[in-house]
Amino acid sequence: MIHLALQEKLQRAVHALLPDADVSSVLVRPCAEPKFGDYQANALIGLAKRNQLNPREFAAQVIEQLDVADCCEPVTIAGPGFLNFRLKTEALSEVLVGAAKGEHLFYRTAAEPRTIVIDYSSPNVAKPMHVGHIRSTILGYTLAKVFRLLGHNVVTDNHIGDWGTQFGKLLVGWKEHLNKDALGQDALAEMERLYKLVNTACDADEAVLTHARNELVKLQDGDAENLAIWREMINLSRHQFDEIYGRLGVKFDETLGESFYNDRLKGVVDELITQGIAEESDGAQVVFFNDHKSLKKHPAIVQKSDGAANYTTTDLATLEHRQNRWQPSEVIYVTDGRQQLHFQQLFELYTRWKPSHGMKLNHVWFGTILGEDGRPFKTRSGEIIRLSGLLDEAEQRAFDAVSEKNPDLPEEQRHTIARVVGLGAIKYADLSGNRQSDYVFSWDTMLALVGNTAPYLLYAYTRIRSLFRKLGDESLTRPATFALGQAEELTLAKHLLRFGLVLELVIDECRPNYLCNYLYELAGLFGSFYENCPVLQAEGDTRTQRLALCDLTGQVLNTGLETLGLETTDRM
RNA sequence: GCCCCGGUAGCUCAACUGGAUAGAGCGUCUGCCUUCUAAGCAGAAUGUUGUGGGUUCAAGUCCCGCCCGGGGUACCA
Known part of the structure; x- marks a missing residue:
């Protein structure tokens, strides 16, 4: 401030x-x-x-x-x-007094709110969400929340993969090998089984591959049966995505999948050709970037030689739609770093197509997910860790921990706490590191309950809540001033003032780990304060002021954690 | 080959326009529970920031070379 x-x-x-x-x-x-x-x-x-x-x-x-x-x-x-x-302590005191009156919480909202479209999560239909989806989902949603906290207008859009060549194989599988019981049990697992089954068969038998291609063409031509199956697959998938999003507390304003743009693809290609941006090469329509240093040798295909569009075309149409519909000042894509070349091409190409678009196009990428052996964690390895199972295990581990630490709490309450702590731990583990570092998947790292983790922050919050529980009906009096005589009080108060600065930093660089670091420091400073400065046992103004400091710390912790997508709990 | 990332303590990571003595956690060691929740607090040890140059009053951060690792690189997304 x-x-x-x-x-x-x-x-x-x-x-x-x-x-x-x-x-x-x-x-x-x-x-x-x-x-x-x-x-x-x-x-x-x-x-x-x-x-x-x-x-x-x-x-x-x-x-x-x-x-x-x-x-x-x-x-x-x-x-x-x-x-x-x-x-000067008086100046610090004045800011705290204002915060205690509820005038602000150490940040200011934007004087000129911007509109920002954020694209994250983007799972594929007929594939289970796995550990690879969590970073995009959590990072993207957190960024949306920070922008909103600072007063910006945000549109979140889940660009799901609901169209593409995989549906030919899926249709063959659905028609010939579907196990309806399995579909009822776990639709995504069954669809994944079908895909793998047919995919393997295609490798072995040319006829199956041809069959799959025919089914795909029928789908693209609007065959009623294939369209109905396709819609069913989307519905089943979305139902299970929503289940995961519900558990994670993640929301979207829009879910406009790739298929939403089908009608526009041909027009996009035509415009690119007419404007001399795309040209024919080996039967495909291709865009070359001869003036561009890093893209010189990496042309982009906007139409395959079989006449079909690919994801570059879809993404161009998507971007066009976003520009027309929301006129955002910025569009943010939260994806794996391996797509950097694609987004470089996309942004360059879009700017060539629509030179006056004026939007900031921002690829917020994150590191590759590695197994604990340091090898890339690939989807095709077959060793997929299902997101639902991951969340289950997180809650279970947290439940064991809370049951050990606090066995007297009713089981129902321990389950609630386990959900807050377990899911919080997973989210926080994802957010607290530099997003560009490669991400080593590790149960222990994700679910650790000590150190710079969600449980540490949540615990600091419960200590504050505990104080106010003990206070009972006594109403909180607002201090007219803060003396901040003890070193721990002063340090804590100064740190509270930095909240807004950190939030700005987060949206400037799209790096939520700055907020994590800040909250971790805040929790640490509160810990020292809590050990060295008696609150309820203090008397007079000191007591009033310390209670107010606790309250403000609690508010900042709560707001910060909520912005990171974490719930808080009064006990743990 | 070309392009993009990265290399920081034993391990996992941080380091805010380049800024003052590179910081945390885990692990190791030592204290603190008749006193607001010990999932805590206090303290100890741990470094040639891959390497060699350069720019600068100042470099983990910027530039160039090299080494090592990862990713991408025309019809998957």
Whole structure:
């Protein structure tokens, strides 16, 4: 909160001295080392150098122009020309008082809300969701929530794979090998079995492959029976997707699958040809990127030699639809990093097709999922870990833990806690790492109950709730001021103020792990506070103020966790 | 071949416009439960940030070379 005011004042001061300089890079950031102060500005050094000024002298001149006495101790210059700001306790207190009154929760919503389309999850019809889908789903939904928390308009769209060549094989399987009992038991497993069965048969027998192709052509031509089966497969799949999404608490505004764009594909290709963007090559319609360094040798096919479109075409039509329907300032795709080339091509191609679209096209990719042996975790290996089973095991492990720690709680309540903790642990494990790092799938990492994990954060929250339970009917009085006399109180309070900064950082880089780190630090600082600063046993203003600090910490934890898609619990 | 990623403590990871002494957790070791939930807190040990140069007042971060690993690379998505 305060840092934004500081930053504005600093930028004005710099502008007064260097009217021509771009002051947008003059930023105020939290100090890495608390001993230097609370906030620092590093940009003056470079700015001074670029203007042939002595950095320290320039810094001194800036300070003369800068009046921040209302919120800071005298500003100091350190090293080659860093500015260090130390907050006055009164200023800190004022922000906390405002938060305690409910005026804000240490962040501001966007002055100019943007519209952002976020594309995530995108499972395939007739295939069970597996561990590979969880990152996209969790990352995407969390990003949507952070953007929304900051006041932006978000459209979430599940671009499910409900069209494509796999349906030829699935139709053969459905017509010739369907086990209806199995379908009733577990539709996705049965459909997957059918696919594998026919896929294997195709490899062995050319006739089966031809049969599958014929079924696909019939589907594409609108054959009533095949269309009905196709719709049935989609319905069964969506039913099971919804079950998973329900457990994960994930929602979508739209579910426009690939088939939604079928009618537009031919037109897209025609336009690309007419505009001279696509050209015929080996029977296919291809787009070359000769002027582009990394795409020079990687043309994109927009129409296969058999006349069918492929996913580049579908994605172009999808993007066109999104632009027309929502006029977003940004479209975010949350997928595996292996699709980087595809999205590079897509963005480049779309911009060539619609040069004035003006949208930020953002591929938010994440690392490959590896097995514990460090080998890529491939879908086709047959060693698929079903998402539903993963969630079951997470809840079971959490149930065992809560039953051990708190055996006296009623079983029903332990199940509820296990759901919150178990599913929270999985989500948090996914969100707390740098998304671009390869992801080593490990039960122990996912379901760990100690360290930088969901249970640690949830536990900090339950301690706060426990205090307020003990408070009983006593109403919470709002402090008129915060003394923050003890070191742990002061540190905790300062950390609360950084919440908004972190949220901004998350949407700037689409990296929820910043929020995880922040909350983990907050929980740690609260832990120290909790051990060293008695709350209920304190008296008078100290008690009031500490209770308010607990309440605010609880609110930030709760809001932060909710934004990460985690529920909280009062006991665990 | 070409393109894109990555290489940080024994392990898993973090490090916010390049910024001050590279931080956590796990594991190891030591203290703290008649006192607000010990799923906790306090403390100890752990590094040539793959490697060699360069730019800079300042490099894990930017540039170039090399080594190692992963991924992608014309009709799957």
